[in-house]
Amino acid sequence: MATPRPRVKVPKTAAAGEVITIKTLISHDMESGQRKDSEGNTIPRKIINKFTCDFNGQTVFSCDIDPAISANPYFEFNAKVAESGTFKFTWVDDDGSVYEAEEKIEVK
Amino acid sequence: MKINRRQALGLSAGAAVFAAAGFRAAPAVADAAATEVAIKEFTGGIIPAEAGKLTLKTPEIAENGNTVPVSVSVESAMSGDDMVESIAILAEGNPNPGVVVFSFTPMSGAAAATTRMRLAKTQNVIAIAKMADGTFYMDKKEVKVTIGGCGG
Numbered sequence: 001m002a003t004p005r006p007r008v009k010v011p012k013t014a015a016a017g018e019v020i021t022i023k024t025l026i027s028h029d030m031e032s033g034q035r036k037d038s039e040g041n042t043i044p045r046k047i048i049n050k051f052t053c054d055f056n057g058q059t060v061f062s063c064d065i066d067p068a069i070s071a072n073p074y075f076e077f078n079a080k081v082a083e084s085g086t087f088k089f090t091w092v093d094d095d096g097s098v099y100e101a102e103e104k105i106e107v108k
Numbered sequence: 109m110k111i112n113r114r115q116a117l118g119l120s121a122g123a124a125v126f127a128a129a130g131f132r133a134a135p136a137v138a139d140a141a142a143t144e145v146a147i148k149e150f151t152g153g154i155i156p157a158e159a160g161k162l163t164l165k166t167p168e169i170a171e172n173g174n175t176v177p178v179s180v181s182v183e184s185a186m187s188g189d190d191m192v193e194s195i196a197i198l199a200e201g202n203p204n205p206g207v208v209v210f211s212f213t214p215m216s217g218a219a220a221a222t223t224r225m226r227l228a229k230t231q232n233v234i235a236i237a238k239m240a241d242g243t244f245y246m247d248k249k250e251v252k253v254t255i256g257g258c259g260g
Binding site for chain 1: 175176179186199203204207208211213215222224225227257
């Protein structure tokens with residue numbers, strides 16, 4: 001499978017104290033560990049099991065993920081921004097790989 | 109009895125549906141008891157009351173069980189005691205009841221999240237919110253699934 005590609009949508013600017021909506025998507029098969037291949041062998045589980053969003057080093061939102069989340073996991077959540085800074089997004093794969101993305105926001 | 113073409117087609121279609129249903133039932137499926145265990149694991153032994161501030165939004169009918177949109181939100185000031193720590197989503201009829209656990213912080217601003225989940229069959233979806241003061245809220249919705257989404 002190709003390397004998972006994260007996509008993140010954060011507003012470019014916001015007012016101080018505004019609650020903004022963030023949308024994230026990452027391309028990933030999210031192999032559930034329930035499926036079988038053509039020979040009847042179980043395909044081993046390989047999912048993204050954790051997602052975290054930090055703002056200037058502080059956690060904003062995180063989630064623990066089970067195989068029941070669809071392929072190409074999508075998350076939409078909110079963040080309250082008081083100052084300009086950088087959002088950092090982290091996805092952790094079952095095999096230990098970590099996928100990251102960053103997005104800046106300017107507070108006016 | 110003479111079977112005309114239309115009846116024959118109907119019969120074979122019925123047989124195909126039956127076979128598919130049998131096939132889909134093959135993986136172990138979480139039942140209400142397993143879900144109850146999962147709820148208690150999250151809440152520390154409490155079965156939360158159903159009425160509350162938590163809103164769980166799901167489609168009534170999901171055509172494709174592979175991607176079912178699901179939204180949860182709780183009315184909360186997100187500070188002090190009126191703060192949502194986490195929200196768990198559980199699916200009663202999946203091989204494992206756990207779907208996802210969202211964790212919030214005061215920087216979240218609002219206790220709301222949307223994602224997409226897999227549902228193996230028509231079933232109840234449950235959301236439980238854990239508040240900072242130790243109380244829990246629960247909401248439950250039935251989702252009718254046309255095509256299941258758990259492999260097989």
